[in-house]
Amino acid sequence: MSQDTTILRQIYDYANRANPYPLWAKLRETPVCWQEDGPDEAGAYVVSTYREIVALLHDPRISSDLRKSVQTRGRPRTSTAPFSFISLDPPEHDRLRYQAMRHFGPPERPEYLEQLRPEIVHLVTTLLDQLQGQRQFDLIDSFAYPLPVTVICRILGVPLEDEPQFRVWATALIENISAQTEEQRRQREQARSDLSQYMAGLVERHREHPGDDLLSRMATDTSTEGRMAESYLVATAGLLLIAGHVTTVNLIGNGMLTLLRHPAILERLRNEPNLIPATVEEVLRYEPPVQLISQRATLDEISVAGTTIPKGVLVTLALAAGNRDPAQFADPDRFDPERRDNEHLGFGSGIHICFGAPLARMEAQIAFTELVRRLSQPSLVVDPPPYRPSPLLRGPEHLLMTVEEVRESLRASDPYYPINLQ
Structure with a gap:
């Protein structure tokens, strides 16, 4: 086995979860290389440089439907993926994505997310108010997790009281997304089945008693484009519920961890909130x-x-490696909020670019605005913190921190506060 074929295995190893970036840099030395440790132990060609990743994200010869992968390492590939649009190619992908997106944002509901802003601000403020008087807390459990979970439940029309139930399924799906053993695959499929059954029942209830939420709109759609077929609707509902909070939890957790490691930048953001979007x-x-x-x-x-990737094999696109490619980003290992032309791959690119990117940006911007202004003298208790098991969806599982105090919330009349609380 060559040296190259061992790098992805090291990245998947939990021992390197806290800092996989030296390994991504090592992998980037060979922009395209075969790795034995692909999804489901099937092996894959890993692409790790920015320009090549972007090109493939826009290349119609790269499929998201793994049923089109003919054979890898002598094993036939079958797909157990649900019928959500991220698992399909055009034209089915485009049609299904549009049927979901038309209820969520532009061009048909361009005002929808902005209408949610006051609710998100109120939720952020409430969560931080609940921490007042505490000198030590876990930011993930007390803030970074409940914020996007509450928001996505509100958007979809999922009862928030069901969170303990779907959290079990979400955890099983995320932790086993790169299942390498038969037991992991069994756990993944069981969680997928349980989630689908739950969402099917919820869709039916919304069809019978519709409200002003995304599931009701999709379940009762009478537009000329046609209603999404039931199997697609159930799978899409499950996808949006999980994807709509898991990545944002990681975004807030990774972001606050980074700011705590860069206290000068954190202090600057208190006085220059206009830098928070960047x-x-x-x-x-x-x-x-x-x-x-x-x-x-x-x-x-x-x-x-310069490498020929055969037809019908699996390809892994290493977004984290591309995001630190020195050919694209100057001094890529430096955290620089004033970085210009920051065309990162954090939300992917091409036809599968993150459906919820505008929502995630809004949630993170509001969250960091409040966090940097209200947390006095924040510091980490443990560094590095414990990370979630998944090497794909990477973020701290807990972020234990101390503060001198949690300040009072800001007023809408504060001229330095960039969020409209009205």
């Missing part, structure tokens, strides 16, 4: 919540950076 973009580049995309297959033979 800071969120830099967090997405520097510590991306999604480290790699493994669910891709080649529809044809493709030449990439």
